[in-house]
Each structure stands twice: as C-alpha cells, then as structure tokens.
Amino acid sequence: MEKQTHDLLWKEIIEDLFEDFLRFFMTDLYSNIDFAKGYQFLDNELANIVDKTLKGKKFSDRLVKVHLKDGTENWILVHLEVQGYYEKEFSERMFKYFYRIYDKYSKKIVAFAIFTEDRKDYQPATFDYSFYETELNYKYKTYKILEQKxxxxLASDNPFALVVLAGLYQLKGEQEGQERKLEFKEQLFDLLTAKGYSRKKVYMIFKFLDGLLYLPDELEDKFYQDINEKLGGADKLGISEEMTNLYQTARNKEKLEMVKNLLDLEVELDKIVAASGLSKEEVEKIKKKARH
Structure with missing residues (x-):
C-alpha cells in the first residue's frame, strides 16, 4: 500500500477520534477546549488557501476550529500534519501553511506534525530563515512514531495509544516480514476487543489498523478466519458482520483495479478470469463500463 494511502488513513482516524487524539498528544490544550461548543474541520478551506504549486499533491493536513474555555480567544485553529515519507522542504511547507492560515483568519494557531515513516534521522521541527539582518525561526510540535515505546x-488507557501502536507495528512489520505483520495485526485486534471501547470506536480503530497493516490475500484470509472464530456466534461487540463487509469491500476494489489494469494491457479474457477469480460475465461487465 502506498505511503500516501497510509497518510490518508491517519487523516481519517484523527477526525474519527479527535478528542482522544488531543488528549493523547496535547493534554494542556485538550483541557482548555470547550467541546460542548463543538469543533469543525476546515479541510476545504485549507485546500483553497495553500500554495497553488502544492495543489494536487496528497498531503494529509487537517485544519480544525476549536473553542477555548478560558475566554482568552473566541476560537483558535489546530493545524495537523501526518508525514509518511521524506520531504526535503517539509518545514518550509509547514511555515507556508502557517502564514497563509494566519493571513486568512488572524487567529491563534497550534501546529503539530506526526512522522510515520521509517527514517530515524528525519523529524524536521523548525523552519529557519536568515538574510542580512532579517531572521525568522518557526517551530512546531512534532511526534515520531518510530521512537515510541x-x-x-500498551499501558495507556487512551484509544489513540492503540492507533499509535498500530503505526509502530506497521513499521516493524515492514522490517520483519508479512508473517510477523499478521501476528501484530492479531495482537492489535485482541487488544482492541479487550479494552471495553464502544462498538463505534472499536469499528473505527479496526478500520484503521486493517488498512494500515495490509496483508497478502492468503494471510488476510487467515486473519479474518481467526477473528471470526474468536468472535464466534455470540459476537457481543456486534461488529463481526461490519468487519467482514469491510474486508469484502477492500477485496472487491482490489480485484476491480486488477481487472482494469489487465484490460489496459489487453490480456486475454480467459486469463483475466483465471487471475481475478471473477466470472466471465463480471469481467465483461467491467470491460463494458471502462469503455464509457
């Protein structure tokens, strides 16, 4: 799975578990936010104010409007970035986002970057500029998944700790092989179902870890077989059907892309049927839709 797809998984789970996210990473800020007034993700607004040269690139940035309890500000903005690959100009881009956001809203901004990639020496936290007697130092909070213990x-009671653990296991799994990644995924599932989280929260975290720790077909089938056996007929969480549907949807998308690619390569129909496991009629239907 592409690293940018990983970034988008992070982007989604941050929105799904935003309060847990803030409580995990920014305790002081979390304590001062008035959640009773709600919060608003301003991603469309952010997309409209970033540098035109950056548009079209899949950056996993989030901009969130929150209200404070202490009355010092009516509302502020939280700028979040998930970075899953090396980018030489990352800190400069963070600064560009800052001044463009500030220019538009004239509100206080908290900036935070999470690094989910596997380079030990990569964690840019400042943007420095100096020209004759003009100097600038922009610093923002950072967090490196690879460095976490x-x-x-495991000891944390915050659901987002399990999300971070999934990120850590994903990095370890890439180094230690697919069988090991399967073990990590099963361990995460056991932890998730033992924590006593709500059904909705379990499903959101499961969807994240299922996409992040993506496995080859054979191992993915084994994983789903194992969890269905663990849940059994008495699925107290009520999520086994949703998980199975999630799995089937992912598999269908995967097969659809494979068939489209083989059709583009003008592979014979019978060979596409054999490779995809779909019927001849299903492949012909995909072929017909692709022409329109």
Missing part, C-alpha cells in the same frame, strides 16, 4: 503505549 511499545510498553508505554
């Missing part, structure tokens, strides 16, 4: 994440 497994035992501390």
């Amino acid at each position: 497994e035992e501390e994440l």
Whole structure:
C-alpha cells in the first residue's frame, strides 16, 4: 500500500477520534477546549488557501476550529500534519501553511506534525530563515512514531495509544516480514476487543489498523478466519458482520483495479478470469463500463 494511502488513513482516524487524539498528544490544550461548543474541520478551506504549486499533491493536513474555555480567544485553529515519507522542504511547507492560515483568519494557531515513516534521522521541527539582518525561526510540535515505546503505549488507557501502536507495528512489520505483520495485526485486534471501547470506536480503530497493516490475500484470509472464530456466534461487540463487509469491500476494489489494469494491457479474457477469480460475465461487465 502506498505511503500516501497510509497518510490518508491517519487523516481519517484523527477526525474519527479527535478528542482522544488531543488528549493523547496535547493534554494542556485538550483541557482548555470547550467541546460542548463543538469543533469543525476546515479541510476545504485549507485546500483553497495553500500554495497553488502544492495543489494536487496528497498531503494529509487537517485544519480544525476549536473553542477555548478560558475566554482568552473566541476560537483558535489546530493545524495537523501526518508525514509518511521524506520531504526535503517539509518545514518550509509547514511555515507556508502557517502564514497563509494566519493571513486568512488572524487567529491563534497550534501546529503539530506526526512522522510515520521509517527514517530515524528525519523529524524536521523548525523552519529557519536568515538574510542580512532579517531572521525568522518557526517551530512546531512534532511526534515520531518510530521512537515510541511499545510498553508505554500498551499501558495507556487512551484509544489513540492503540492507533499509535498500530503505526509502530506497521513499521516493524515492514522490517520483519508479512508473517510477523499478521501476528501484530492479531495482537492489535485482541487488544482492541479487550479494552471495553464502544462498538463505534472499536469499528473505527479496526478500520484503521486493517488498512494500515495490509496483508497478502492468503494471510488476510487467515486473519479474518481467526477473528471470526474468536468472535464466534455470540459476537457481543456486534461488529463481526461490519468487519467482514469491510474486508469484502477492500477485496472487491482490489480485484476491480486488477481487472482494469489487465484490460489496459489487453490480456486475454480467459486469463483475466483465471487471475481475478471473477466470472466471465463480471469481467465483461467491467470491460463494458471502462469503455464509457
């Protein structure tokens, strides 16, 4: 799975678990936010104010409007960035986002970047500019998944600790092989179902870890077989059907893309049927739709 797809998974889980996210990473800010007034994700607004040269690139940035309890500000903005690959100009881009956001809203901004990639020496936290007697230093909060300790994440009661643990296991799985990644995924599932979270929260976290720790077909089938056996007929969480549907949807999308690619390569129909496991009629239907 592409690293940018990983970034988008992070982007989604941050919105799904926003309050847990803030409580995990920014305790002081979390304590001062008036959640009774709600919060608003301003991603469309952010897309409209970033540098035109950046548009079209899949950056996992989030801009959130929140209200404070202490009355010092009516509302502020939280700028969040998930970075899953090396980008030489990352800190400069963070600064560009800052001044463009500030120019538009004239509100206080909290900026935070999470690094989910596997480079030990990559964690840019400042943008510095100096020209003759003009100087600038822009600093923002950062967090490196690779540097986190497994035992501390396991000990946390915050659901987002499990999300971070999934990120850590994904990095370890890439280094240690697919079989090991399967073990990590099963361990995460056991932890998730034992924590006592709400059905909705379990499903959102499961959807994230299922996409992040993506496995080859054979191992993915084994994973779903194992969890269905664990849940059994008495699925107290009520999520096994949703998980199965999620799995089937992912598989269908995967097969659809494969068939489209093979059709583009003008592979014979019978060979596409054999490779995809779909019927001849299903492949012909995809072929017909692709022409329109």
